Amino acid sequence: xxxxxxxxxxxxxxxxxxxxxxxxxxLLTTDHKRIGILYMVSITLMFLVGGxxxxxxxxxxxxxxxxxxxxxxxxxxFTIHGVIMVWFFLIPSIPSVLGNxxxxxxxxxxxxxxxxxxxxxxYIFVAGSLFxxxxxxxxxxxxxxxxxxxxxxxxxxxxxxxxxxxxxIVGFSSILTGLNFIVTTHRMRAPGLTWxxxxxxxxxxxxxxxxxxxxTPVLGITLILVTLxxxxxxxxxxxxxxxxxxxxxxxxxxxxxxxxYIMILPGMGVISELIPTFSRKRLFGYxxxxxxxxxxxxxxxxxxxxHMFTAGMSTHAALVFSMLSYLVAIPSAIxxxxxxxxxxxxxxxxxxxxxxxxxxxGLFTTGGMTGLFLASLAVDVHVTDTYFVIAHFHYIMVxxxxxxxxxxLHYWWPxxxxxxxxxxxxxxxxxxxxxxxxxxxxxxxxLGYLGMPRRYAGYPPEFHVLNVLSTAxxxxxxxxxxxxxxxxxxxxxxxxxxxxxxxxxxxxEWTTSSPPPEHNFAHTPIVTHGPYDYVRGPQGDQxx
Amino acid sequence: MADIRVAYRHxxxxxxxxxxxxxxxxxxxxxVFLVTEVMLFGGLFTVYxxxxxxxxxxxxxxxxxxxxxxxxxxxxVLIASSFTMAQAVQRAQRGLRRGLLGFLASTALxxxxxxxxxxxxxxxxxxxxxxxxxxxxxxGQHSGPLQAFFFLYFAMTGLHAVHLTVGIGLVTGLIVLARxxxxxxxxHTPVEVIGLYWHLIDVIWVFLFPLFYLIG
Numbered sequence: 085x086x087x088x089x090x091x092x093x094x095x096x097x098x099x100x101x102x103x104x105x106x107x108x109x110x111l112l113t114t115d116h117k118r119i120g121i122l123y124m125v126s127i128t129l130m131f132l133v134g135g136x137x138x139x140x141x142x143x144x145x146x147x148x149x150x151x152x153x154x155x156x157x158x159x160x161x162f163t164i165h166g167v168i169m170v171w172f173f174l175i176p177s178i179p180s181v182l183g184n185x186x187x188x189x190x191x192x193x194x195x196x197x198x199x200x201x202x203x204x205x206x207y208i209f210v211a212g213s214l215f216x217x218x219x220x221x222x223x224x225x226x227x228x229x230x231x232x233x234x235x236x237x238x239x240x241x242x243x244x245x246x247x248x249x250x251x252x253i254v255g256f257s258s259i260l261t262g263l264n265f266i267v268t269t270h271r272m273r274a275p276g277l278t279w280x281x282x283x284x285x286x287x288x289x290x291x292x293x294x295x296x297x298x299x300t301p302v303l304g305i306t307l308i309l310v311t312l313x314x315x316x317x318x319x320x321x322x323x324x325x326x327x328x329x330x331x332x333x334x335x336x337x338x339x340x341x342x343x344x345y346i347m348i349l350p351g352m353g354v355i356s357e358l359i360p361t362f363s364r365k366r367l368f369g370y371x372x373x374x375x376x377x378x379x380x381x382x383x384x385x386x387x388x389x390x391h392m393f394t395a396g397m398s399t400h401a402a403l404v405f406s407m408l409s410y411l412v413a414i415p416s417a418i419x420x421x422x423x424x425x426x427x428x429x430x431x432x433x434x435x436x437x438x439x440x441x442x443x444x445x446g447l448f449t450t451g452g453m454t455g456l457f458l459a460s461l462a463v464d465v466h467v468t469d470t471y472f473v474i475a476h477f478h479y480i481m482v483x484x485x486x487x488x489x490x491x492x493l494h495y496w497w498p499x500x501x502x503x504x505x506x507x508x509x510x511x512x513x514x515x516x517x518x519x520x521x522x523x524x525x526x527x528x529x530x531l532g533y534l535g536m537p538r539r540y541a542g543y544p545p546e547f548h549v550l551n552v553l554s555t556a557x558x559x560x561x562x563x564x565x566x567x568x569x570x571x572x573x574x575x576x577x578x579x580x581x582x583x584x585x586x587x588x589x590x591x592x593e594w595t596t597s598s599p600p601p602e603h604n605f606a607h608t609p610i611v612t613h614g615p616y617d618y619v620r621g622p623q624g625d626q627x628x
Numbered sequence: 629m630a631d632i633r634v635a636y637r638h639x640x641x642x643x644x645x646x647x648x649x650x651x652x653x654x655x656x657x658x659x660v661f662l663v664t665e666v667m668l669f670g671g672l673f674t675v676y677x678x679x680x681x682x683x684x685x686x687x688x689x690x691x692x693x694x695x696x697x698x699x700x701x702x703x704x705v706l707i708a709s710s711f712t713m714a715q716a717v718q719r720a721q722r723g724l725r726r727g728l729l730g731f732l733a734s735t736a737l738x739x740x741x742x743x744x745x746x747x748x749x750x751x752x753x754x755x756x757x758x759x760x761x762x763x764x765x766x767x768g769q770h771s772g773p774l775q776a777f778f779f780l781y782f783a784m785t786g787l788h789a790v791h792l793t794v795g796i797g798l799v800t801g802l803i804v805l806a807r808x809x810x811x812x813x814x815x816h817t818p819v820e821v822i823g824l825y826w827h828l829i830d831v832i833w834v835f836l837f838p839l840f841y842l843i844g
Contacts, residue, residue, distance in 0.1 A: 195643035197653040263660045271653040272643070297660055301668035305787075309675075312783070318761040319779060320675060326683050326773040335671055603642070 099502065099599040114199035115602060120185035121500070122206050127173050127181065128569070130213060133220065134168035137161045139562070142555040148548055150541035158541035159226035160242065164219075166229030171251050172213055174485055175343065178350035179296075180209070180261055182492045183289045185500060187265060189593035190283050192274025192611065192624060194603040197267040205260035212254030219246045228539065230340070233321040233332040237313040245314055248307040255300045255307075258346075262296030265289055274592070274624070276611035281623070283591045283615045284373055288353025291377035295342045295349075295384065303339035306332065330396055337388035345384040347481050348448070349377055351488030352419055355441050358491055359423045360616040361589050362438035363430025367616045369422040376415035383412040390459055394468045402461055409459035416452055420445060435587070436510030440491030443518045444484060451479025454529065469539075472532025475525045483521055490517065490568065497572065498586045502599040503579030509571045517564035523557025585622070591615050595624045638815050651817045658821040662828045665791070669832055672784050676839060679776055686773030690781070691844035693758060695749050699841040702745045703833065709738035710830045713799075717823040723813030725806060732803050732819075735826065739796040746789055753778070781840055788836060791829050798822045 100117045103109070110118060141161050144152045153161065188196050196202050219225055225247040227236040236244050269290050273282075310332070313319025321327045360367045367373060389397060389405030397405075423445055432438070454476040457463045467473060497505055527550040532538075536547050543551065585594040596605050609624025617623075644650040680687045712735045719727035757765030760775040760782070768774075802819055805811065811819060 193643065197643065198657060199641075199643060259664050263657060263664070266660050267653050267657045270656055271649060297664050298667055301664045302671045305668050305671035309783070316761045318775065320679065320776050324772060325776045325779075326679075326686070327776055328678065328682065331675060331678055335674070608645075 097597065098601055099597070100602045101502070101599050103602050112203075114195070114203050116184050116188050116196050116199065116202060117500075117600065117604075119202050119206055120181050120183075123176055123180040123184060123209070126206070126210060126213065127176050130168050130172040133217070134165050134173060135562070135565070137165035137168070138558070141165065142558045144541055145543070145551050146555050148543050148545045148551075153541070155541045156226060157224075159228075159539070160224035162539055163225050163228050163247075167216065167225075167247060167251065169481075170229055170343070170347070171254050172209075172216060174347045174481055175258060176209060176261075177485065177489045178354060178492060179265070179289060179292055179346075180205075180257075182354065182489070182496060183265065183285075183292075183350060184261075186496060186593055187286060187289055188268060188272065189596065189600065189604050190286050190591050191268065191272050192277055192592050192605065192609040193268065193272035194605070194608075196264045197272055198264050201260055202264055205257040205264070208260070209254055209257040212250045212252075212257065215246055215250030215253060219243045219250065222246075230336060231307070231310060231332075232336075233310065233313070233329040234323065237310055237319060237321055245311050248311050252304050252307045252311070255304045258296045258300050262293035262300070265293040266297065269293075274609050274611055277592075277623075280371065280374070281611055281614040282374075284356035284367065284370070284377075285350075285353035285591075287374040288349045288356065288377045291381040292346055292349045292353075294378075294381050295346050298385070299339045299342040299346075302335060303343075306335040306339070330392070333392050333395055334388070337391045338385075341388040341391065342381075342384045344477070344480070345380055347485050349380060351444065351448075351485040352377070352416075354488040354492035354495070355423060355444050356419070357589075357591065358437050358441035358495055359426050361495070361587050362435060362441070363427050363432050364588070364618050365426055365430035365616070366618065367422065368425040368428075369418070370614065370616070372418050373422050376418045379415040380412065383408065383415070387412055390464070393461055393464045406459055406461050410456065413452060413456055413459075416448075420449055420452075434511075436505070436507060436514050437491045437495035437587075439511055439514040439518075440487050440494065443514065444487045444491065447479050447483030447487060447518075447521065451476055451483055454479065467532055469537055470532035471528040471536050471538055474538050475528035475532060478525045478528070483525070487517070487521075490514070493568070493572075495587065496593075497575070498582030499593055499598050499600070501572075501576055501579070502582055503575045504582050504586065505568075505575045505579060506571050509567060513564050513567035513571075516560060516567065520557050520560030520562075520564050524554050524561050525557070527551070527554045527557070590617060590622050592622070592624050595622050638812070647815065651820075654817045654821050655824070658824050662824060665828060665832075669784070669787070672780070672787070673835070673839075676780055676784070679773070679780065683770070683773035683776065686770035687777055688844045689768070689770050690774055690777035691841060693753070693756065694841045695752060696841055698745050698749050699837055702742050703837050705738050705742050705745070706830045706833050709735050709742070710827055712738065713823050713826045717816075717819055720811055720816035720819040721813060723811075723816075725809065725811070728811065728819070729803060729806050732799055732806065736796050736799045736803070739792055739799070743789060743792060743796075746785065750782075784836055785840070788829065788832055791832075795822075795826050795829050798825065 100115055110122065113119065140153060141158065144150050144158055150158065184196075184202065188194070223243060225240070225242040225244055227240050227242070227244060231244070231248060269286060309319060309321065313321060318325070319327070321329050321332045323329065356367060356373055387405060387409045389401060390409045393402050393405075454472070458467065458473065458476060494505060494510055497503070531547055531550050534547070536543050582598045584597050592609055592611070593600075595609060611623050612625070613620050613623065615623055638647065640647050640650045644653065712731045716728055716731035716735060719731060753759060754763065757763065758778050760779045764775055766774065799822065802822060805818065
């Protein structure tokens, strides 16, 4: 009966989901919204594989002697966990899923600038993923996600080449997505949508795209050099030829430190959308938050050396890298202060996305502050390669980025699916994730500070209690991640129908129906004011 | 009827409002792509700089084994191809199909000449035993770092040759399209953006040539 009423209310409205339902209509689509969903399905599968690896690691670490898996297997587990979570989940997570879905709509555009290239980048991602999964099935790789030479080029007996080629391939997917977003942001904005009227999510995606485009090619060529060296048995990182293995680390971190910002900037962008929406208040200091994104992208290229303080580097270089690493914290801090200032005297409500946003601020701040510990030379020498570092970057990447991804997913879920998720379950999951996360990783700060090194399958007995706590937290975290997977799928069929703008959002994607029609808008919107304006309402005109 | 077909052919893709927006997007897209290419080669140029500084005598020795004449001729060939490519773009802008076809064909031909000469150079290095790895038979001074020099030489000129091969393929594609009368004074974006790509390949060679052949 309810279904019949709904059908009466919406007689023949075609959505992007209803224009085609065959597998072919999905696999050959050039619609940015469908490509976002293709990415969502693929990265969720990769997340499960990476998560299974982490599960086995935590089970191994339940007892000091290890013993659940062989030590070589443990090496493969943490390598696969790192490689998958970094390149096959985190980097594509918010940009390729939420960014693909939302960016053109936020710009008032019908699609990205190069829709076929967009589809191609998904196929490239799938090809890279298959390479990697093939590696896992045929025996894995044990170099760590950093592929340090000369171990990776000369001594490792596992499948280094198929892994580096998989990462190389998936890099092109990143580059093409970044290229597409840059051109789309420059050339596809609706009339009246000036740069300083752009939603902050667009600014952060733009900054992310700059990094994707500038850093990824360097990783690509570095991995090709490693691959060649392994294949030919000769290469330029080989000390026998006068080669310098440290040069590999410089090249690797020249990409991989900016990549850390690929893995947090889009999350910051999501939070900048959630905070004003659920405080009913203009974001405090819009231009500073926008500028901070660009500042992070630029400064992020100048700090790679802080990964190598103990690897052999001149004192002067280390001092400069240390100072620059402190500097890069400033724009991040600006954002945190502006988010909290936005909450002040706002009409704050605590729907699920907002719970994730508030969790993000706490976890990201903790992760960022411990990053400052690591940027100071003396402390870094003490905690290098310990669990302190593990806890630090998991607070940023999981506590920050994954939390923001979950927040964004819930925020845009009504737009993506046209359905509401069950709010109470959503809140329960958000809080479970927050508790589970802290219980997993806070003990690791202490473990690292006490001296437990990373990447070992065993540890001295005095670390037993904290490791058991961490594993217990990981199982709570797993429940927290499983819940949304279940109820979001459930909501696709049984969820309440969503209105066009269930949260009272002010950006352009909320001015079109949920789910949107194939080309997003009935008319190209005309923008007359900036986002987050709760006096004048949503950005576009309300014709259609 | 023919007019309708021409008009349809020149309609912008659905995501664009008009052809101007489409052309600007394509040009910007190619520029961004060229930036990624600069970064790709940039990694290798960095490695070159570091190793030249670490192993200066071996790099001086390496330059002595380069075929200077072949390299110089090749540089002239590529610069000439940039000239013909620029002429092709200019003919396309004016809608001169015969001129466009002629200059595109000479561009591709010059590219093939370059690859031929490069292959000859590679063969002469092979004959001298200067291919790093199992084929390395050179027993003179600095054998270790000299291998690193030649590894870089083959990696950088090889990557350049791969790009040039792709470029020849793209220009050949343009020739096919131009023969089918796909380009007019109003629409010739592919010629322009592939022209940009071609010039970048030439610029990269202009850096590779002195680094490997000249300074010593």
